[in-house]
Structures are given as structure tokens and as C-alpha cells.
Amino acid sequence: MAQTNTSQMLKGVLQGCLLIILNDEPSYGYAIMQRLTGFGFGDVPKGTIYPLLLTMERKQLIASTMQQSPDGPERKYYHLTATGQAERQSFIADWHNLQHNVTQVMALEDEQND
Amino acid sequence: MAQTNTSQMLKGVLQGCLLIILNDEPSYGYAIMQRLTGFGFGDVPKGTIYPLLLTMERKQLIASTMQQSPDGPERKYYHLTATGQAERQSFIADWHNLQHNVTQVMALEDEQND
DNA sequence: TATTCTAGTTGGTAAAGCATACTAGTAGGA
DNA sequence: TCCTACTAGTATGCTTTACCAACTAGAATA
Numbered sequence: 001m002a003q004t005n006t007s008q009m010l011k012g013v014l015q016g017c018l019l020i021i022l023n024d025e026p027s028y029g030y031a032i033m034q035r036l037t038g039f040g041f042g043d044v045p046k047g048t049i050y051p052l053l054l055t056m057e058r059k060q061l062i063a064s065t066m067q068q069s070p071d072g073p074e075r076k077y078y079h080l081t082a083t084g085q086a087e088r089q090s091f092i093a094d095w096h097n098l099q100h101n102v103t104q105v106m107a108l109e110d111e112q113n114d
Numbered sequence: 115m116a117q118t119n120t121s122q123m124l125k126g127v128l129q130g131c132l133l134i135i136l137n138d139e140p141s142y143g144y145a146i147m148q149r150l151t152g153f154g155f156g157d158v159p160k161g162t163i164y165p166l167l168l169t170m171e172r173k174q175l176i177a178s179t180m181q182q183s184p185d186g187p188e189r190k191y192y193h194l195t196a197t198g199q200a201e202r203q204s205f206i207a208d209w210h211n212l213q214h215n216v217t218q219v220m221a222l223e224d225e226q227n228d
Numbered sequence: 229t230a231t232t233c234t235a236g237t238t239g240g241t242a243a244a245g246c247a248t249a250c251t252a253g254t255a256g257g258a
Numbered sequence: 259t260c261c262t263a264c265t266a267g268t269a270t271g272c273t274t275t276a277c278c279a280a281c282t283a284g285a286a287t288a
Contacts, residue, residue: 005126006208008243011275013212014138017219024222030235040215047277050236055275072234073284092223094120095216097125099150101154105131108138109206122274125244144266161246164267170242187253188263 014044015052015061016091019084024061026079029053053078061087128158128166129175130205133198136176140193143167167192173202 021027021035029050036044053076056062061084066074080088130184135141135149143164150158163213167190170176175198 005204006212007276008126009208009212011125011244012119013216014276018214020219020222028235039218040211045277046236047279048275050274054237069234069285071285073236075235090119092220094123095220097154097229098120098123099213102127102131104153106206106209107133108134121245125275128245131261142266159246160267161248162244165246165269166244168268183253185254187267189266 010041013095014048015056016088016095017041018049018052018056019061019080019088019091022078023080023085023088026077028067028075028077056084059083095108118181124155127209128162129153129170130202130209132163132166132170133175133194133202133205136192137194137199137202139160140191142189142191144189170198 003071017036017039018032021032029046032043033046033049046106053062057064057078060081063081064076065080067077069075073082077100131150131153132146135146141149143160146167147158147160147163150163167176171178171192174195176192177195178190178192181191183189
């Protein structure tokens with residue numbers, strides 16, 4: 001990914017995606033990064049995902065518990081709080097709204113024939 | 115609109131939308147704001163749209179010509195440059211890509227039944 | 229012991245939306 | 259004539275957020 005055009009469009013969206021992913025299943029930073037890659041987001045750098053998780057924890061959207069790892073240091077497993085649940089639903093609504101608006105603008109592209 | 119959640123998600127998207135709108139028809143700041151409102155984006159503040167247009171002009175994505183107005187000061191009409199055309203197509207591709215990825219994440223919401 | 233992989237933290241930068249304040253032209257009412 | 263309101267745009271600074279770079283640390287292996 002890195003300093004592309006898309007990285008600006010990610011703003012706000014990334015946090016929302018983390019809320020959905022962690023709602024599906026509690027997880028830790030390293031694994032979340034790989035999961036995002038699997039969803040089509042290039043290789044989201046750790047300098048993006050770890051600080052974002054910290055910020056979200058401070059905002060009390062998510063909470064964490066430390067757990068042993070079979071191969072390395074302890075892992076910080078995050079799960080959604082009640083506030084996080086609400087924020088997640090709010091994000092879904094906001095995304096659908098944005099998607100709708102942009103789609104309308106994009107429609108200008110297709111009516112070039114008149 | 116103002117300091118909501120959506121204002122972060124607008125980043126990068128707004129410029130792309132302006133490129134599409136100005137490609138459809140050259141226009142000026144004030145009218146563009148009203149057109150965006152019509153597309154569902156709340157009332158995009160002038161503190162957002164005017165500086166953005168200036169930045170895009172400096173990046174040479176758009177160019178301008180002054181024209182008389184029937185009711186007020188002169189209007190600055192913007193139109194796309196060749197660079198702007200390329201950037202517009204690049205935005206469309208990036209948006210489709212982002213849309214696809216987020217849709218995949220959102221799919222986690224619907225498989226909660228198992 | 230040194231290296232490598234895993235896991236996370238801290239500090240700083242750049243981009244972009246937004247608010248605020250300012251400059252100006254036109255028009256209408258007191 | 260003066261004041262207000264509407265239109266149109268510029269300049270400056272704030273805040274949020276993705277990203278980078280540098281650092282700390284545990285566990286495993288050579």
C-alpha cells in the first residue's frame with residue numbers, strides 16, 4: 001500500500017473495518033494485519049494498525065486481554081466494548097451513505113452519451 | 115455535516131468527486147457546493163471546497179477562467195486538465211477497489227448466523 | 229552468544245476536511 | 259446616502275489519521 005492515493009481514502013474506513021473484524025472474532029495486531037491483506041487491502045503497515053488499535057482502546061471502542069503465544073511474546077487480544085458496538089453500527093450506516101452518494105456522482109460518467 | 119464520522123471518510127473521495135463533476139460540466143465553487151448537496155453530501159462547507167479547488171489548481175489537475183456573474187462578483191470557472199483526466203480515471207479505479215474490499219469486510223456482518 | 233521471527237510502543241510527518249476571518253462586488257431598504 | 263444581505267473567493271491555522279522510523283522485548287535456533 002504505502003503513500004498511494006488510496007491511503008487518503010482509507011481514513012476513517014480502516015477503524016470501521018477493524019470494528020467489524022473484531023466483532024466477528026477477537027484478535028491481535030499481527031493477525032489483523034494479515035486478515036486485512038486477505039480482504040484486498042494491500043499490506044497494511046504495522047505503523048498504521050498498531051497505533052490505530054491503541055487509539056481505539058483509549059477511546060474505549062475496544063478492550064484488550066494479554067494471552068500467551070506459542071511462538072513469541074504475549075499477544076494483546078482485542079474485543080469490542082458496548083461503545084464499540086454502537087460505533088460499528090454507526091460506521092456501517094455512514095459507509096452505506098457515502099457509497100450511495102459517490103455512486104450518484106459516478107453516474108455522471110455513464111450519461112456522457114447525450 | 116461538520117465534525118462527524120463521515121468527514122474523515124470524505125478524505126480523498128471529495129477530490130475525486132470534484133474531478134468527475136467538473137468533467138461532466140465546468141463550474142465554479144459556489145455552484146459546485148450546491149451540486150454536492152444535491153448528491154447527498156450534506157452542506158459541504160466553503161472552508162472545505164474552496165481551499166480544495168485551489169490545491170487542485172496548484173497540482174494542475176484543473177484550470178480556471180474568470181467570468182462575469184449576473185448577480186455578484188466574478189466567478190472562477192474550473193475545467194479539467196489532461197492531468198486531471200488521468201487522475202479522475204485513477205480515482206474511479208481506486209474507489210471501485212476500496213468499495214470491493216470494504217464490501218468483503220462487511221460480509222462478516224451477514225455470516226453471523228452459524 | 230548472536231540472530232531471527234514475533235509482538236507491540238512511541239514520536240513525528242504529511243494530507244485533507246473544516247472553521248474562522250478577511251476581501252469584494254451587487255442589490256435593496258431605511 | 260448608508261446599511262444590510264447575498265454572492266464569490268482567499269488566507270491561515272486546527273484536528274484527525276495514515277504512515278514511517280526507531281525502539282523495546284520475548285522465544286527459538288544456530
